[in-house]
Amino acid sequence: xxxxxxxxxxxxxxxxVGKEEVTRLALAGVLAGGHVLLEDAPGTGKTMLxxxxxxxxxxxxxxxxFTPDLLPGDVTGVSVYRPAEGTFEFVPGPIFTGVLLAxxxxxxxxxxxxxxxxxxxxxxxxxxxxxxxxxxxxxVIATQNPVEHEGTxxxxxxxxxxxxxxxxxxxxxxxxxxxxxxxxxxxxxxxxLGAVATPAELLAAQREVREVFVSADVRRYVAGLVRRTRAHxxxxxxxxxxxxxxxxxxxxxxxxxxxxRFVTPDDVQRAAVGVLAHRLTLxxxxxxxxxxxxxxxxxxxxxxxxxxxxxxxxxxxGAPVGTGRAGG
Numbered sequence: 001x002x003x004x005x006x007x008x009x010x011x012x013x014x015x016x017v018g019k020e021e022v023t024r025l026a027l028a029g030v031l032a033g034g035h036v037l038l039e040d041a042p043g044t045g046k047t048m049l050x051x052x053x054x055x056x057x058x059x060x061x062x063x064x065x066f067t068p069d070l071l072p073g074d075v076t077g078v079s080v081y082r083p084a085e086g087t088f089e090f091v092p093g094p095i096f097t098g099v100l101l102a103x104x105x106x107x108x109x110x111x112x113x114x115x116x117x118x119x120x121x122x123x124x125x126x127x128x129x130x131x132x133x134x135x136x137x138x139x140v141i142a143t144q145n146p147v148e149h150e151g152t153x154x155x156x157x158x159x160x161x162x163x164x165x166x167x168x169x170x171x172x173x174x175x176x177x178x179x180x181x182x183x184x185x186x187x188x189x190x191x192x193l194g195a196v197a198t199p200a201e202l203l204a205a206q207r208e209v210r211e212v213f214v215s216a217d218v219r220r221y222v223a224g225l226v227r228r229t230r231a232h233x234x235x236x237x238x239x240x241x242x243x244x245x246x247x248x249x250x251x252x253x254x255x256x257x258x259x260x261r262f263v264t265p266d267d268v269q270r271a272a273v274g275v276l277a278h279r280l281t282l283x284x285x286x287x288x289x290x291x292x293x294x295x296x297x298x299x300x301x302x303x304x305x306x307x308x309x310x311x312x313x314x315x316x317x318g319a320p321v322g323t324g325r326a327g328g
Contacts, residue, residue, distance in 0.1 A: 002205075002259055004197055004201060005024075005027065005256075005257040007056075007196040008027055008056045008196060008197055011055075011193065014052075015051075015052040015189050016045050016048055016049055017172060017183065018175075019049070019169060019170075022167050022168070022170070023049065024254070025165060025167055025254075026038075026165070026167060027053065028165075029250065030053065030202070031202075031206055031257070032249035032250050032253040033137075033206050034139075035141070035142070035162060036139070036140075036142075036164065036165050037142050037143075037144070037160070037166040037167070037278065038141065038166075038167055038168070038169060039144050039145075039166055040143075040145075040146070041171075044169040044170065044171060045169045047101065047103065047143065050101045051193075053141070054098060055190070055195060056195060056196050057137075057197050057199065058195035058198045058199055059097075059098025059137065059139070059199055060135075061097065061099045061101070062094040062099075064100065065104065066103060066104050066107050066108035066112070070108045073127075074093060075116065076115050076125045077095070077127060077132070078091055078093070079091070079127060079128050088128065090130065093125075095119055095125060095134065097135070098199065099139045101143070102140055103143050104143060104144060104145065105142040105143065105144055106153055106154065107152055108153065110156065113153065113155060113156075113159055116140060116159070117158070119134060119138070120163075123138055136199075137199055137206065140163075142163070157237065157279075161240070161242055161243070164250060164275065167274050209249075209252050209253045209256045210249075211261075212253075212255050212261055214248060214262075218264070218265060218307060219248065220307070221304065221305075221306065222248050222251070223244055224304045224305075225247065225268070225272060225304050226239040226240075226243050226244045228304055229296065229300055232296050234282050234283055234286035234296060235282060237280065237281035238279075238280060239279045239280065246275045247268060247271055247272065247276065248263075252267075254270055254271060255267045269301055272297050272300075272301055273294050277292075277293040277294045277296075280297070282296070
């Protein structure tokens with residue numbers, strides 16, 4: 001594993017006990033240049049994961065509690081008139097940061113939710129016809145409670161599609177919860193958690209991730225999985241081309257974290273549920289029967305033929321997948 005990833009994962013583990021896999025996937029989302037949606041019950045560590053990742057990566061962190069009375073300008077910023085100068089001055093909102101925690105994002109109105117779309121997709125904010133670039137790197141980590149729906153606004157498909165991954169932190173095991181109680185008996189470690197990487201190192205890592213080799217067979221495997229979601233009998237709306245790009249990018253990041261400069265089908269499979277499930281809309285019958293999108297993704301994984309390692313690749317028949325080790 002690259003030193004960069006090992007440092008970050010170990011540092012986050014000081015705060016989040018027993019959540020190595022979800023941390024690895026969340027870090028993969030950041031390394032792939034995407035945004036992450038954490039959907040789970042209250043008190044499972046969603047906010048702690050976001051804060052620990054930001055602190056570990058040395059990124060500025062801002063938290064916005066999304067409520068029904070939150071306005072788009074409260075997030076992106078507003079132009080303020082300065083009478084002395086007779087001009088308008090743009091006052092940046094909390095979105096101008098390294099990591100923005102959009103807490104309980106589904107409690108804000110659709111108008112405020114949509115204020116994030118341009119920032120998440122383009123890395124910029126447009127106010128009064130003037131475009132303002134956001135700092136790089138920039139990551140949105142949003143949370144929502146999947147159980148309590150009173151007073152909430154469902155995220156539209158267009159916005160869900162902007163999140164590279166949707167993850168669930170989950171409850172700890174008994175042993176993990178005992179360790180958690182012991183570790184947090186005194187001062188919470190999040191208050192003293194220091195940076196183990198820099199924003200410049202993260203940007204360099206993101207460039208390396210984009211260079212991780214993806215063979216023609218693995219690309220076809222990615223595209224085949226996404227196409228199968230569109231043809232699944234209980235799916236009304238399947239994954240689009242952005243889902244294919246997200247699945248490939250996340251698989252590249254997972255491969256890089258393992259110290260490989262090539263993607264395997266295993267990387268794609270590990271990323272599939274987190275990348276694809278929130279992009280699928282099931283038909284009414286499936287929803288009434290209690291079927292979930294995660295189940296559909298697992299069906300698709302079983303149905304799509306897995307490319308054989310060492311098979312014909314872009315480099316020619318029988319060309320090796322790759323032998324390089326990722327740096328960082």
